[in-house]
Amino acid sequence: MIGIDLFSGCGGMTLGFEMANIRVIKAYEYWDEAIKCYKKNFEHPIEKADLSNYKLYLKDISGANPDIIFGGPPCQDFSHAGKRLEGNRADLTRSFAEIVASVRPKWYVMENVDRSRNSLAYKGARKILKDSGYGITEVVLDASLCGAPQKRKRFFSIGLQNSLDGFLLYDLKKNLSNSPMTIRAFFNGVFDVEFYYRHPRNYSRRAIFSIDEPSPTIRGVNRPVPAGYTGHPNDPVKIDGIRELSTFERSLIQTFPKDFIFPSNSKTTNEQLIGNAVPIKLAEYVAKAVFKHHLAYVCTRKENQLIRNL
DSSP: OEEEEESOTTSHHHHHHHHTTOEEEEEEEOOHHHHHHHHHHOSSOEEEOOGGGGGGTHHHHHHTOOSEEEEOOOOGGGOTTSSOSOOGGGHHHHHHHHHHHHHOOSEEEEEEEGGGGGSHHHHHHHHHHHHTTEEEEEEEEEGGGTTOSEEOEEEEEEEEETOOTTTTHHHHHHTOOSSOOOHHHHHTTOOOOSEEEOOOSSTTSOOEEETTSOEEOOOSOOOOOOTTOOOOTTOSSOSTTOOBOOHHHHHHHTTOOTTOOOOOSOHHHHHHHHHHSOOHHHHHHHHHHHHHHHHHHHHHHHHHHHHHHO
């Protein structure tokens, strides 16, 4: 099964899909720092591309004859942290759909923040994809139930040519864990802290978390404990001696492998690369369901061909 990654970022989805035996042959991204990071970690090419002008790349993408196109259009304008529900970057959701509709791979997988499911941008993209013959499975998955030690919800729109809507929903839900993955359970003693500080979006929320629970969403910023922080009633311990997680620890919680390279000299850039990524284990979870379904389809088709040849 051959795949192409659009809006790849630093390669979180690529890594997860490769772990599920999908051979990724090319990626497209616009942010220079993400491209540098991707090149450090993958052998296949990545091209700098402004996919808002998607027609410039259709011939190249189509010529690769992918079985699947996957990716995550930039989500800042759908984010819970943002001030707007939709903006100019949401147009890239439509660009993704237009590329898929033009190239017509057997499969597509598009991911975004959970609230994007109800956006006008996605509704428009969905119509394009339905009109192109895709049956669509739509689901919000919690990464902590998919093997990652992080309470992070992402929306997935998964399409298969000439299929019924909801075709993959059972497979995606049947393998979910019964309980959230905690940091301690995932790393089995790697972390040298029991509690850590994660800067809240506002001080009405707690800021101290235990490794005996999933991490809250790893965001693209990592602020230290501010001077004068006195704590929150729901913090499990006092602030004394508590630190924020390091950049490396946060990448591990995103389930990047230990040897994954974040090459920027800027801590801020590396934090943004990490925070923008899809948890690798979450991408792998989805990709495994896709690959299993695809394999069953291929095997059935071959069996039918053998019967016809008898």
